[in-house]
Amino acid sequence: MIPVRPNDARESAPVVIVGGGVIGVCCAFALARRGTPVLVLERDEIGGAASFGNAGTVSPGHAPINAPGRWRELVRSMIDPLSPLYISPRVTPGLARWLWAFARHCNAAHVEHCRDVMAPFARPSPDLHDEIAADGPPGLGYRADGYVEVFRTSAGREMATHEADYARRLGFSPRALDARELAALEPSMTDSVLGGYQHDEGRTMDPFRFVEHVADLAERHGAVVRVGVEVDEVLIRQGRAVGVRTATGERIEAATVVLATGAYSPDLYRRLGCPLPIQPAKGYHVDLGGAEGAAPDVGHPCLLVERAVFCTPLPDRLRLAGTLEFSGLNHDLRRPRLEQLTRSAADYLSGINGAPVTSEWCGLRPCTPDGLPAVGPLPGSEGVFAATGHAMLGLTFGPATGEALADLILTGRSDSLAGLDPARFR
Ligand SMILES: Cc1cc2nc3c(=O)[nH]c(=O)nc-3n(C[C@H](O)[C@H](O)[C@H](O)COP(=O)(O)OP(=O)(O)OC[C@H]3O[C@@H](n4cnc5c(N)ncnc54)[C@H](O)[C@@H]3O)c2cc1C
Numbered sequence: 001m002i003p004v005r006p007n008d009a010r011e012s013a014p015v016v017i018v019g020g021g022v023i024g025v026c027c028a029f030a031l032a033r034r035g036t037p038v039l040v041l042e043r044d045e046i047g048g049a050a051s052f053g054n055a056g057t058v059s060p061g062h063a064p065i066n067a068p069g070r071w072r073e074l075v076r077s078m079i080d081p082l083s084p085l086y087i088s089p090r091v092t093p094g095l096a097r098w099l100w101a102f103a104r105h106c107n108a109a110h111v112e113h114c115r116d117v118m119a120p121f122a123r124p125s126p127d128l129h130d131e132i133a134a135d136g137p138p139g140l141g142y143r144a145d146g147y148v149e150v151f152r153t154s155a156g157r158e159m160a161t162h163e164a165d166y167a168r169r170l171g172f173s174p175r176a177l178d179a180r181e182l183a184a185l186e187p188s189m190t191d192s193v194l195g196g197y198q199h200d201e202g203r204t205m206d207p208f209r210f211v212e213h214v215a216d217l218a219e220r221h222g223a224v225v226r227v228g229v230e231v232d233e234v235l236i237r238q239g240r241a242v243g244v245r246t247a248t249g250e251r252i253e254a255a256t257v258v259l260a261t262g263a264y265s266p267d268l269y270r271r272l273g274c275p276l277p278i279q280p281a282k283g284y285h286v287d288l289g290g291a292e293g294a295a296p297d298v299g300h301p302c303l304l305v306e307r308a309v310f311c312t313p314l315p316d317r318l319r320l321a322g323t324l325e326f327s328g329l330n331h332d333l334r335r336p337r338l339e340q341l342t343r344s345a346a347d348y349l350s351g352i353n354g355a356p357v358t359s360e361w362c363g364l365r366p367c368t369p370d371g372l373p374a375v376g377p378l379p380g381s382e383g384v385f386a387a388t389g390h391a392m393l394g395l396t397f398g399p400a401t402g403e404a405l406a407d408l409i410l411t412g413r414s415d416s417l418a419g420l421d422p423a424r425f426r
Contacts, residue, residue, distance in 0.1 A: 004377050006412040007036070007256045014039040014224070015409065016244055016254035018231045018268070022051040022207070022394050023387050024260035025214040026402030029132075032221035034406055039252070040215070040223060041244070043230035047211030050262050051394065053285045053361035055310035055321035056210075057147060057301065058129050058203035058396045060122035061167025061174065064114045064371030065324065065391065071103035074326075082340050084308040088327035095326060098279045101369035114371055115169060117419030121400040122170045128399035129203050132214060140209040141315040147204065147301035148177065148185060150196035150348060156306040157194065163305075164197045172201040186300040188349045196302075204301045204312050207395050214398075234259070234272060234384055241383030256409055259378075260387040262394075263329065263364040269386070274378045277425055278389055280329050280364035284338045285321040287314075287359035288352065296351035307344035317358060320345050324365070324392075333362050367391045374422040375401055376408065385409065386422040 007015065015031055017024045020042030028038045040046075073085050080086075091099070126144070133142040149160045164174040174197040182189050182196050215225055230247040234257050243253040259268055263280035289295020295318045302311050309322040320341040325334070338360055346352040368374055368389040378384040387405055390397055400416070408414035 004408055004412045005382065007409045013037075013243070013253040013255055015256040015258065016041060016252060017258045017260055018244065018265075019260035019262060020046040020215065020225065020227065021049050021260060021262050022047065022211050022214070022398040023262070023390060023401055024258070025211055025218060026398035027258050027260060027387055027405050028223045028225070028402075029214050029218040029221070030399075030402030030406035031409065032218045032223040034410060036406070036410065038218065038223040039254070040218070040225045041229040041231055041246070041252070042225070042227045045227055046215050046225060047208050049264070050363040050365055051211050052208045053321070053359070053363055054207045054283070054395055055285070056205050056207040056312045056314065056319060056395065057310055058125060059147070059199065059393070060125040060396055061163070061170055061172045061199055061201055062393060062396070063111060063163055063166040065367070066102065066105045066110055066114065066371040068106055068108050068111070070106045071099070074099065082336060084323050086323065086325040086327070086337070088325075092328065095279060095328070098277055098369050101277065105370045110370070111166070115166060117372055119170055120416035121397050121404070125396055125400050126201050126203055128403070132217070132399060133205065136213045137209060139315060140205050140213060142203065142205045143301070144203050145300070146198055146200040147202040147303055148182065148196045148198045149303040149305050150182060150189065150193050151305045152192050152194055152348065153306055160197050160305045167199060167201070172199065174199050186298065186302065188296065188298050188351055190348055190350055193348055202301065206314050210395065231268065234268060234381070236272070236381055239380065239382055241381060256383050256385070258385045258387050258405065262388060263366040269378070272378055272381045272384060274380060274422060274426065276374050276386060276388065276422060277369055278366045279326060281367045281391065282325040282327060282362050282364055283321060283323050284333070284341060285319055285359065285361045286338060286341050286357055287317040287319050288355040288357060290317040290356075290358040293356040296349065296355045298349055298351070302348070304344060304348045309341055309344050311345055311349065318355070329364065331362055331364070333360060365391050365394070368425075373397065373401065373420050374425070375405060375420040376417050376422055379423045379426060
């Protein structure tokens with residue numbers, strides 16, 4: 001990682017954070033609580049993009065998407081539009097390059113590398129979330145009783161066992177449960193479920209309420225949050241950040257700029273001479289119950305491994321969330337894929353069919369080809385930092401990302417960011 005000159009909060013203009021998703025607000029909170037002046041600029045609403053409707057699960061033991069052989073699944077998915085993984089047959093040159101790089105990272109050695117790189121983020125994550133949630137609003141629906149990863153087939157058993165091994169090697173202690181133990185834990189489980197693993201390190205919550213709560217904490221520590229402000233350009237003079245220019249032409253002074261724009265705004269990186277290979281990977285949610293009627297009686301959060309669907313009980317709803325669709329930067333809701341969530345869940349849990357649907361949503365995960373986030377200084381633009389690429393784990397690793405980036409910005413170093421350097425894509 002290139003050396004970073006520490007930001008002296010007493011002398012400089014505020015640190016500007018572009019993007020008010022879970023990553024942006026966690027960075028703002030970590031900096032503000034250390035006394036740094038912070039300004040968050042969000043073009044829409046705080047937490048209104050990918051961070052709005054995700055599965056709401058903290059799953060630090062979850063392996064990256066680059067499983068050995070995963071690229072073959074992606075190729076097969078081009079002919080099965082209902083597969084949990086999906087690539088649009090209209091592959092752009094950018095996506096083709098990304099897929100090629102992704103395929104090269106789908107091997108066991110790289111998964112081990114990801115585990116080593118993410119270990120300093122994974123281990124503290126449950127405690128960081130507990131600390132933030134401690135004074136959270138009741139609507140947050142925070143739970144610290146983990147989640148259970150369940151399977152119905154021998155292939156699913158293998159996947160869940162692989163995931164449990166990955167979590168174990170990070171220092172967590174997943175417990176194998178047989179069908180009888182599972183039925184006792186979650187009585188709505190159907191007879192077809194063979195077994196599962198309970199992951200005690202898991203946490204669940206309403207992810208949008210979480211972002212709101214963290215933004216509120218940051219403001220209580222003095223951060224300023226402005227919404228409806230789109231950043232068009234990072235201003236650089238003699239190789240150093242001096243501020244940002246907004247879409248309305250306003251210039252805002254800043255010696256430090258953090259780009260936490262998720263799957264959006266690749267132009268900001270391109271213009272700085274460091275294009276990041278981020279592809280949007282669409283996922284969907286369906287909420288059952290709530291204002292329209294009772295939610296299905298599912299008490300325990302679960303991950304349905306063969307269909308890669310998370311079922312998360314929220315205060316008045318059951319959220320079904322999943323699918324990984326590479327079809328470009330758009331928010332088209334593909335109904336058959338959305339309906340596949342409910343159909344899949346009904347195979348594992350009773351009470352799903354016929355439950356009232358209260359929300360249907362899609363969001364774009366920011367994905368790098370090596371499955372690791374890009375967090376750190378942008379080469380060639382002193383004072384500019386990337387904080388993106390968290391793929392399926394942005395909620396999980398948001399607080400740890402904020403802490404690590406605040407260390408780097410304020411002290412010039414952060415050991416936990418080794419391996420996430422954006423310069424690796426140059
Ligand atoms: C279906 C689904 C389920 C998921 N489940 C989980 C889960 O259970 N656990 C988990 O950890 N993760 C999960 N994720 C992943 C998680 O949602 C993402 O990793 C995370 O939300 C990414 O956060 P972010 O802040 O990087 O991006 P975003 O939330 O997309 O935020 C980026 C923000 O930047 C703003 N922005 C962009 N460009 C500009 C600009 N030029 N100027 C100003 N503002 C700008 C956008 O408006 C947006 O608000 C899931 C994702 C999906 C889609």
